[in-house]
Amino acid sequence: MxxxxxxxxxxxxxxxxxxxxxxxxxxxxxxxxxxxxxxxxxxxxxxxxxxxxxxxxxxxxxxxxxxxxxxxxxxxxxxxxxxxxxxxxxxxxKTARRSAILTWVQWGSSKAGVDEGAAADESQDKQAVIKKALLTLKPEEQAIVTMRFFENLKIEEIAEVVGTSAGTVRSQLSRAMEKLRKHISSAQIDGQEVTL
Amino acid sequence: MNPNERKLEELMSKMTFDDKPDYRHRDKLEQELLAAFARRQWQQERQSRQNGVWRTIMQNKPMRLVAAAAVIAITGLVCVQFLTGTNAYAQVVQEIRNARTVVYTLITQTNQGNGETVKTDMAYKEPGHLRTTTIDGYTCIVDSTSGKMISIVPQGGYALGEINITKQTSAGGYLASIEAMKNLPAKADDKLGEKEIDGVDCDGYRVTQGDLTTTVWIDTKTGELVQVEQKYTSAPGMNRIIKNIKFDVELDDLLFSLTPPAGYQPFGVELKGDSAIQTEETFVNWLRWWANGNTDETFPPMVAGAEIAKVCMDMAKQGKLKASAWDKVDPSRMFNALLFVAKLPASSNWRYAGSGVKVNTPDTPIFWYRPAGSQMYRVIYADLTVREVAEDQLPK
Missing domain, CATH: 1.10.1740.10 (RNA polymerase sigma factor, region 2, helix turn helix motif)
Structure with missing residues (x-):
């Protein structure tokens, strides 16, 4: 008081x-x-x-x-x-750091596969694939996806954060999600294609 | 949205991360930010805006009452330094012996009904610098090497003070608490059981020293000090909890600067500790002023520490303070009255029993103490008379 x-x-x-x-x-x-x-x-x-x-x-x-x-x-x-x-x-x-993160994500995936059961393996593997796919996005795109899906910010709020219009954020988000889907679809886990 | 898009969003919503905040990092960063904040704040030239705020305060009659309450808060903050754990930390942790800095949070609870707790962040730095900050931003900085202090009120005011007690001359004074921490007894009186504090399993140790019972809680796994609890026999219901204790944290010297922040205005009073008026008479007058200054006409629930400020604030909120009395407040007298109690040594065996007692209630002792070198006790009654009484005639 x-x-x-x-x-x-x-x-x-x-x-x-x-x-x-x-x-x-x-x-x-x-x-x-x-x-x-x-x-x-x-x-x-x-x-x-x-x-x-x-x-x-x-x-x-x-x-x-x-x-x-x-x-x-x-x-x-x-x-x-x-x-x-x-x-x-x-x-x-910083490329070096980025590649280190990628390595960490891959390492995290393989480690999870050793310690957990089969269902958990699959989930962990998919998560690792998604994380890896997120890191292939441009940092600006990854920021928007993260704010939208993990921080649950509204489009208008994201627009204020990144200093652009809500319409631009919608298009960038849409493009980023399309890239993510393509990356995930082309990824393979144990030689198998990843299905969403 | 097609099924693939929906599936991807569903998968993303189930993603798991290592994202649980670690509050050790949060607290460490908080200290860094406060240091940076102080640096920035003191660099800012905000003279004109702060002048405006202060004028608003002082030109408005209710605001003068608020300013008077702020002086009480300042006095309380100073006094808490004298009382905080006098001899109380002595049983805490060996590592503090060599610590150059200590930071901790002091939480006090009054025994006033449902009185709220008071939370104060404390920082100590060798050779004798102390900074206290309440959650409301009232800051008090004491330099024991010079005996000087500054109190800063967040609305933009400050008061400089002299406490006339230095590290070298204080016997039972506020820095004794720090000194006591450095002279830990080798053994606790009792080992208590385990207790979980903030998710940490702790072992408890209890030590009783005169008026004070201290319980120390130590992390069973790491051996680190987690929490200290203090209870005073003379103030039942008034508990202190000390936590977030850290040693040897980097503390910027600016945190202990006695220079007023740029743009802050002086209160117009200097809180000067004056031994000549730190007397029983000044204290009795303060009790009278308090009792006459509230609508219940009762004595304060306690006579020491920042809790007084808190109680005062609660009473103001409830409309229990008489503006007529608060308008005439003499901050310097008030300051020294509280210092009279704060400086009484433990050997005086002082007790306060005036909480809730109405002024002029007949034959009701509200405060007693034994002056140095005397076998008799001085007892102050609710009609504010004072008598000398033998120990076996004291109230039980």
Missing amino acids: SITELSGFAFEPDPMTQAKSDPGAFTRLYLRHYDAIFRYCAHRLFERTTAEDITSEVFLKMVENFQTFDGNEKQFRNWLYRIATNAVNEHMR
Whole structure:
């Protein structure tokens, strides 16, 4: 409870304004958004340590520019997604890292096959195929697919994050999904074609 | 959407990831962000906007009451430093002995009805810097090497203070809590059973030292300190929980700077610890002022720590504070009255029993203590008279 909440007095800054000068409000704001941004990074990168590194990068960048941010908390969330998207995309463009992720996805698939039962094998294999297919997309396309299907953002919200129109996002999403289907259909598990 | 498209979306919706947040990373990042936040904030030139806010506060009569409450909050924050775990941490962890920095969260609960808890983040850095921040953003920084402090209120105000107690001169003072942590007793009084705290299995150890009973909970697997719980005989129902304890965290010096943030305005009062007025008389006057300043005409539920600020805030919210009294608040007197209690040593065996007692209730002791070097106790009654009483005549 802040002192301004004591008796319903008139002076009541909004949470975003308060967070700019009040470390407590700032901390609460951070805590409200940490999980979502970490998960988004994990969904894009498939690897915890890197996701944590990028999450740190996102929030530290946010602090650097927070005083000039002017918007409500929903816009703040979208802004965080935008910073995260740029940070992950930059990371993904580093070919070496990307190939390392691909290797990890393939390794994860083969390991799952050893430890789990047959049904789990199939599921794990399909997941690995999808993850691999996601990594063949352009980073911008992967970002849109991730935000739509794993973060459950609306098309309009994604449009705000990536700074384009809802119509453009729809077309990009459609193209990305078509690419995914093609990749998955051409993939093979144990010499068998993958069926959706 | 054709069946293939639907199937793909279905498969994607069932994807699993290693995406459960690790709160150790979250908390570590929080510390880094707060340090970066402080750096950025103090670099910002926001003079004109903050001036406007402060003028709004001080020109509006109800706001003056709020500002007075803020002073109470500040005083409470200072006092919590004196009382937090005096001798209480002594049984905690050996590793703190060599720690250059310590950060932890202090959660206190009042015994006032359904009083809310107060959460304060604490950071300590050698050779004697202490920073406390409430969840509402009230910050208090104490430099024990110079005996100076600053309290910062999130609305844009600050007060500088002198506590007249340095690390070198304090015997039972606030830094004793840190010192006590570094002088851990070798053995606990009791080993308790296991308890799960925040998903971690812990072993409990209990130590009783005078007025204080401390329970220390240690991770059974890693041996790391998880939580400390403190209970005071003199303040039944007022519990403290210390958690999120970390040692040797990198803490930027800026976090302990006594320079007011850019654009913040002084309260217009300097909270100066003055031993000459840290007296029983000042304390009695403070009790009188409190009892006359609330509509129930009762004494405060406790006389120490940040809890007073919290209680004060609750009362303001419930409309129980009389503006006439709060308008005349003397922050400096209030500050020193609370310091009188905060600085009483454990050997004074002080007790407070005034919670909920109405002023002028006959023959009702509300506070007693034994002055240094005396065999007799000084007892303050609800009519605010004071008498000397032998130990065997004290209330049970």
